[in-house]
Amino acid sequence: MCNGTNINNELLKFAVDGITPKVIEHPSSIRELSELLLHCNQENTGMIPFGGKTRIHIGNTPLNYSVAVNLEKLPKYINHEPGDMTVVASSNVIVRELSEQLKIYDQKLPFEVEQSSYATIGGSVASDAEGRPQSSNGGIRDWIIGMENLTNTGQITKSGGRVVKNVQGYDLHKLHIGGFGSLGVIKDCAFKLQPIAEQTESIITTFDDFDTVSSLYMQIFNFHFVPESMVLSNKTSDENTIRLSLRLCGRKVGVERQKKEILNLFGENHLIEPHIISNDDQINYWDTLPTQKSELKIKISTTPLNIVPTIKFVKSVADSKSVKMRYLSDFAFGNIMIDFFDCNNESAISIIDEINSQINNLLQALVIQKCDTTLKNHFDVFFLEDSNKPVMLRIKNQYDPNRIFNAGRFAGRL
Amino acid sequence: MIIISLNSDKNKEKTYSWLVMLKIKSLVEELAHVVGADNVVWEKEDLIVYEYDGSIDRSLPLAVVLPGSAAEVSKCVKISNKYNCSIVARGAGTGLSGGAVPLKQSLVICLTRLKRIIEVDEKNRLSVVEPGVVNIKLSDAIKDKGLFYAPDPSSQKACTIGGNVSENAGGPHCFSLGVTTNHVLGMEIVLSNGEITWIGAKSRSYTGYDLRGAFIGSEGTFGIITKIIVRLMKIPESVSTILAAFKSMDDASNTVSEVISAGMIPAALEMMDRITIEACEPVYNPKYPKGSEAVLLIEIDGITESVKEEIDIVKKICTQNNSIEIRQANNESDRVKLWETRKGAIGAYGTIAPTYYLVDGVVPRTKLTEVLREVKNIGRKLEVTIGNVFHAGDGNIHPAILFDGRKKTEVNQAIRAGGEILEVCVKAGGALSGEHGIGTEKQDYMRLVFNEEDLRAMKKLRAAFVQTDKNVDVEKFNPYKIFPRGSNDDEIYKLNDPEFYPTGGEEWA
Ligand SMILES: Cc1cc2nc3c(=O)[nH]c(=O)nc-3n(C[C@@H](O)[C@H](O)[C@H](O)COP(=O)(O)OP(=O)(O)OC[C@H]3O[C@@H](n4cnc5c(N)ncnc54)[C@H](O)[C@@H]3O)c2cc1C
Ligand SMILES: Cc1cc2nc3c(=O)[nH]c(=O)nc-3n(C[C@H](O)[C@H](O)[C@H](O)COP(=O)(O)OP(=O)(O)OC[C@H]3O[C@@H](n4cnc5c(N)ncnc54)[C@H](O)[C@@H]3O)c2cc1C
Numbered sequence: 001m002c003n004g005t006n007i008n009n010e011l012l013k014f015a016v017d018g019i020t021p022k023v024i025e026h027p028s029s030i031r032e033l034s035e036l037l038l039h040c041n042q043e044n045t046g047m048i049p050f051g052g053k054t055r056i057h058i059g060n061t062p063l064n065y066s067v068a069v070n071l072e073k074l075p076k077y078i079n080h081e082p083g084d085m086t087v088v089a090s091s092n093v094i095v096r097e098l099s100e101q102l103k104i105y106d107q108k109l110p111f112e113v114e115q116s117s118y119a120t121i122g123g124s125v126a127s128d129a130e131g132r133p134q135s136s137n138g139g140i141r142d143w144i145i146g147m148e149n150l151t152n153t154g155q156i157t158k159s160g161g162r163v164v165k166n167v168q169g170y171d172l173h174k175l176h177i178g179g180f181g182s183l184g185v186i187k188d189c190a191f192k193l194q195p196i197a198e199q200t201e202s203i204i205t206t207f208d209d210f211d212t213v214s215s216l217y218m219q220i221f222n223f224h225f226v227p228e229s230m231v232l233s234n235k236t237s238d239e240n241t242i243r244l245s246l247r248l249c250g251r252k253v254g255v256e257r258q259k260k261e262i263l264n265l266f267g268e269n270h271l272i273e274p275h276i277i278s279n280d281d282q283i284n285y286w287d288t289l290p291t292q293k294s295e296l297k298i299k300i301s302t303t304p305l306n307i308v309p310t311i312k313f314v315k316s317v318a319d320s321k322s323v324k325m326r327y328l329s330d331f332a333f334g335n336i337m338i339d340f341f342d343c344n345n346e347s348a349i350s351i352i353d354e355i356n357s358q359i360n361n362l363l364q365a366l367v368i369q370k371c372d373t374t375l376k377n378h379f380d381v382f383f384l385e386d387s388n389k390p391v392m393l394r395i396k397n398q399y400d401p402n403r404i405f406n407a408g409r410f411a412g413r414l
Numbered sequence: 415m416i417i418i419s420l421n422s423d424k425n426k427e428k429t430y431s432w433l434v435m436l437k438i439k440s441l442v443e444e445l446a447h448v449v450g451a452d453n454v455v456w457e458k459e460d461l462i463v464y465e466y467d468g469s470i471d472r473s474l475p476l477a478v479v480l481p482g483s484a485a486e487v488s489k490c491v492k493i494s495n496k497y498n499c500s501i502v503a504r505g506a507g508t509g510l511s512g513g514a515v516p517l518k519q520s521l522v523i524c525l526t527r528l529k530r531i532i533e534v535d536e537k538n539r540l541s542v543v544e545p546g547v548v549n550i551k552l553s554d555a556i557k558d559k560g561l562f563y564a565p566d567p568s569s570q571k572a573c574t575i576g577g578n579v580s581e582n583a584g585g586p587h588c589f590s591l592g593v594t595t596n597h598v599l600g601m602e603i604v605l606s607n608g609e610i611t612w613i614g615a616k617s618r619s620y621t622g623y624d625l626r627g628a629f630i631g632s633e634g635t636f637g638i639i640t641k642i643i644v645r646l647m648k649i650p651e652s653v654s655t656i657l658a659a660f661k662s663m664d665d666a667s668n669t670v671s672e673v674i675s676a677g678m679i680p681a682a683l684e685m686m687d688r689i690t691i692e693a694c695e696p697v698y699n700p701k702y703p704k705g706s707e708a709v710l711l712i713e714i715d716g717i718t719e720s721v722k723e724e725i726d727i728v729k730k731i732c733t734q735n736n737s738i739e740i741r742q743a744n745n746e747s748d749r750v751k752l753w754e755t756r757k758g759a760i761g762a763y764g765t766i767a768p769t770y771y772l773v774d775g776v777v778p779r780t781k782l783t784e785v786l787r788e789v790k791n792i793g794r795k796l797e798v799t800i801g802n803v804f805h806a807g808d809g810n811i812h813p814a815i816l817f818d819g820r821k822k823t824e825v826n827q828a829i830r831a832g833g834e835i836l837e838v839c840v841k842a843g844g845a846l847s848g849e850h851g852i853g854t855e856k857q858d859y860m861r862l863v864f865n866e867e868d869l870r871a872m873k874k875l876r877a878a879f880v881q882t883d884k885n886v887d888v889e890k891f892n893p894y895k896i897f898p899r900g901s902n903d904d905e906i907y908k909l910n911d912p913e914f915y916p917t918g919g920e921e922w923a
Contacts, residue, residue: 083671083780084809106677130619139618141627142596157871158864163776165593165808166845167582167631168852168863169896170872174627183623195677218537224651225717254720301619303538334617361612365620382621387611391879392622398874411622 051123063408091122128178505577511853545576683807
């Protein structure tokens with residue numbers, strides 16, 4: 001068992017929703033972590049595993065939170081097989097470190113998470129972090145081929161494999177992706193990789209009304225190619241101008257062709273000259289695109305066709321409460337991230353109530369990613385659909401009967 | 415896969431006591447009341463059709479019911495609960511690992527009447543289908559909208575999308591586009607208590623555990639799929655296919671590695687060895703150059719300009735690796751011709767031996783050369799002929815062990831060779847199965863990869879889906895599959911049940 005630190009300041013750094021842990025553990029070996037888990041399980045002690053702490057705020061208020069487990073000091077490893085285009089990385093590897101290692105061989109993780117200089121592999125996978133260029137690549141779920149986890153009794157279990165294709169036994173790792181650390185601690189993950197494209201360019205253009213943008217992006221979506229990234233946003237909460245950012249990648253000749261078709265389409269619609277950026281400018285552009293942070297952030301997932309109607313609807317609700325909002329939607333993947341500004345709790349509750357009343361579970365999903373802690377008493381921030389609750393509860397009961405992992409924080413307050 | 419005629423199946427001789435007969439009669443009557451008498455099969459001679467799939471094992475079902483809607487599936491499940499009988503879902507029965515073989519005298523729920531394409535949402539590029547839709551029929555139905563459904567198992571003219579989801583099927587074009595799990599958004603399922611529920615959604619993200627992802631590839635052991643939401647893809651603007659012949663397997667394998675190192679992900683990257691080539695010559699007459707030890711089929715698709723550039727690079731790599739002939743197809747009919755031998759290769763093995771056993775191991779691509787050499791050595795050592803036709807791009811090898819299924823010694827050697835090949839794959843850091851699943855065929859090899867703790871964790875997932883209440887038997891759906899016999903939880907999972915015998919295993923071990 002490793003020694004806990006109980007200096008007050010340190011404890012505050014690991015507070016979640018205002019609740020500070022009693023102790024912070026920094027296991028330095030898998031064995032220590034394993035013993036810690038077993039101990040927590042035997043004593044019914046609740047714990048929260050910490051990666052880079054960038055998404056720790058997502059979730060309901062913790063129940064039974066006593067131990068913060070900082071995974072930073074665990075052995076770090078990256079086993080990259082360039083010829084197989086696979087990599088196995090321990091959960092405490094920083095996404096950016098991994099990306100740099102892969103870049104040496106002109107390869108990359110096919111998804112991209114923000115804040116990658118802090119975000120860990122474990123945290124990104126556990127929170128199924130929504131990347132930007134998922135339009136054509138899919139999300140984290142699509143690229144994980146295997147995983148090792150530590151269970152509530154400290155045992156290591158694996159599922160999937162290390163090869164790009166495998167169907168052997170159940171895909172248990174699927175439960176841990178987006179499971180917000182509620183079923184165990186992710187030890188390491190195996191990913192399928194992609195080659196870095198020869199050429200990447202971005203086209204940015206602005207619109208005054210949703211109808212034009214809506215018809216245009218549906219036309220682009222129906223081209224023979226889908227841009228790697230298609231993002232619809234308003235520049236800041238103070239602006240109503242709609243901005244469409246497209247990222248094209250592939251062979252040089254292919255990118256030229258995509259660009260030509262898109263520019264032709266814009267020309268036909270008499271749009272103002274779009275802005276084209278490449279190389280480092282472009283990396284910087286995409287990195288800073290999501291920067292406006294708020295105290296109330298929601299994510300709505302829907303189908304491509306529903307993106308604009310959903311944004312319009314949320315905007316009308318926000319306008320009716322005189323609340324400003326900034327939206328950023330990954331078009332083809334269907335995620336809309338919305339930040340609300342200057343929004344008191346009363347307005348927040350009524351905005352979210354109104355949005356939730358319009359959510360059709362087969363078409364849309366709603367999650368509050370960030371909010372004032374008092375709101376968490378009012379809502380299950382994951383708005384879990386009733387019909388999935390029984391099987392999810394049984395899953396939690398099977399893997400964490402004593403409720404030690406992120407207790408009370410996951411969907412359905414599991 | 416082994417195709418043999420097992421005349422000695424004990425089940426066929428099994429006669430039921432009159433009490434059991436009465437129970438069966440009553441079960442059949444109840445089922446007929448729900449689905450109509452024409453849609454229940456229970457006479458022994460009719461049941462024989464449902465006793466096997468494409469694998470070695472055979473076992474007669476208690477009865478077979480063919481429901482016409484999700485509501486009927488639900489009612490059938492509820493009826494089965496009254497009679498305490500387990501259920502095996504069945505699609506087209508093309509599975510190669512024994513998944514649809516009904517052990518433990520189960521009731522078979524055959525989904526082939528559920529074959530409607532319910533919705534094609536062109537704009538959102540998705541479709542809602544019933545599980546009995548034959549894979550190719552979906553792509554055929556949406557072709558004129560410029561769309562297709564990506565997972566394309568070689569059996570796509572027969573297998574069902576429900577079966578594909580349950581096995582997480584792959585296919586030649588899954589190298590660049592991903593396997594079934596990457597193309598299924600959600601499913602409507604019927605649970606052990608007959609409840610009908612949705613998992614996943616039309617959107618690509620949803621909240622809660624990824625029940626959809628966990629269900630896909632569960633080989634019919636969690637419940638019955640009654641509707642599937644699939645993603646559709648845009649038909650690429652251009653497709654170009656080349657076939658390259660080589661004088662050695664090493665040259666062909668090096669070509670595969672170099673194509674990938676050049677930063678390309680071809681749409682398909684398939685390989686055939688000399689034995690396969692020899693089997694195909696008399697059937698399809700492709701006239702491959704004399705002395706070919708290996709043939710590669712490489713397909714590039716996408717934007718016309720990129721395809722043209724990439725195919726030139728591929729041809730250059732082939733030449734640098736001593737290719738003795740390169741053929742290129744630039745139109746659809748040439749392309750079909752090039753694919754003909756690859757798609758028909760398994761059937762063509764009949765020119766060499768009456769029976770084949772298709773192994774489905776996966777190895778890291780970088781180990782292909784050494785693993786293929788070891789496969790050859792195993793063939794030599796055990797005196798069995800092994801052909802190779804496989805998805806080289808993702809290291810999914812399909813050694814086809816060719817033998818005469820009427821000769822017991824040959825059957826034994828084939829099974830031994832299959833086992834040894836799987837061991838080689840696992841030792842090389844690979845997997846037991848790339849697309850056919852575990853079923854009964856590979857259940858006893860699961861311990862090569864997974865320890866008891868891993869298996870126990872998997873069983874918990876099954877229990878979570880199946881045990882809608884504590885008393886439900888975890889083996890309610892597709893009993894005695896996937897997990898190795900003799901595991902610690904045998905008591906819970908009743909694997910020592912005397913009724914349990916994968917007939918092939920017992921007969922031929
Ligand atoms: C204000 C803010 C907003 C952001 N918004 C976005 C956004 O809109 N889109 C986006 O893509 N990214 C966003 N990010 C960044 C995001 O990508 C995260 O950085 C990353 O995904 C989480 O990694 P982490 O290591 O910081 O995880 P943490 O925040 O430390 O953990 C996240 C969750 O995973 C659990 N966890 C962590 N490690 C493990 C493990 N090994 N095993 C099991 N469970 C574990 C934790 O208990 C917690 O529940 C945002 C970050 C910040 C700070
Ligand atoms: C010549 C040949 C070539 C093949 N090539 C490939 C290939 O390239 N790639 C590949 O992946 N496979 C291949 N296969 C194997 C096979 O076709 C696939 O596994 C296919 O997915 C099985 O579909 P099916 O409808 O025949 O299912 P079945 O064999 O009927 O059933 C397979 C499994 O799915 C379960 N199941 C079926 N329907 C449902 C349902 N509605 N709900 C719940 N469970 C269900 C069954 O219980 C069983 O466990 C090939 C087979 C043959 C004979």
